[in-house]
Amino acid sequence: AALDLRGAAYFPGFLDPAAQAALVEDLRRVVAEAPLFSPTTRFGGKMTVRMTSAGRYGWYSDRRGYRYEALHPSGRPWPAIPERVLSVWKELVGPARLPDCCLVNLYEGNARMGLHQDRDEADLSWPVLSISLGDEALFRIGGTERGGPTESLRLRSGDVLILAGASRLAYHGIDRIYPGTSGLLPRGGRINLTLRVVD
Template structure:
């Protein structure tokens, strides 16, 4: 896991949070222009994201149902870009429990969680190894763009 942008996601003994510098003290790299172009194509035109969280998922990775609630203003969408192996994405409700729906995300798919969907519980049930040749050793990279402040 790493980040790009004005702010990055960190985890340490103090917990999870956004910080302006990498844990080693240097600023995060800029969000690459092609990634910002995706935001511009599907997100709001009047604000660019503060953070691009970059996660790698190997064939055994999972991410339990959760809400993205660490940003200051939930009116901005969360934009997620899938690269590499397919992932079984599950989305539920605004409260934990109840009916969920699953969809396979393939390399190049973009998910925009905005409006009523911004705070829905969501996660990744599994990665389908070998479905993409993008990464030499397989796996999936997910780019998650968001406005933090």
């Protein structure tokens, strides 16, 4: 059953360990086709998270800003979103419209993600679905105004979050990961998948 987290639907332990391991296998194929990279922010710094994408679009950032791109930096199209990832969306969001971007974020060591809003998508009425795999993370979520109160939550491997309604535009980020809290990834670290309808 879903718990209410500031309007977001939180499904702790939605994926069992076998389902988590199957997703990791799928992601190995995605990363082999579309290698991870560290984007540059619009301010010129390197992000500490490494990322890649699957689907019609991938999220990308450089000095020109944040946007979705139809091609990986290699010039090739992004790989297809794995069927088992789409199944999670179909089960929790529905089959009417499938996501066209699956962003893959890899957190290793001291990687973190500062508080931000997700608003690069054309139609913000579609939810964002997030899947956590691997080491635990300290997730922080606030309201729709920068600087307001926030609350923190440990996201664990297999947890799923659906950001819809007011939470779709909530400020959120990852303050840190906790090394050694999961055996899912052989080299440790945390993967987050975010599924989005882009256009």
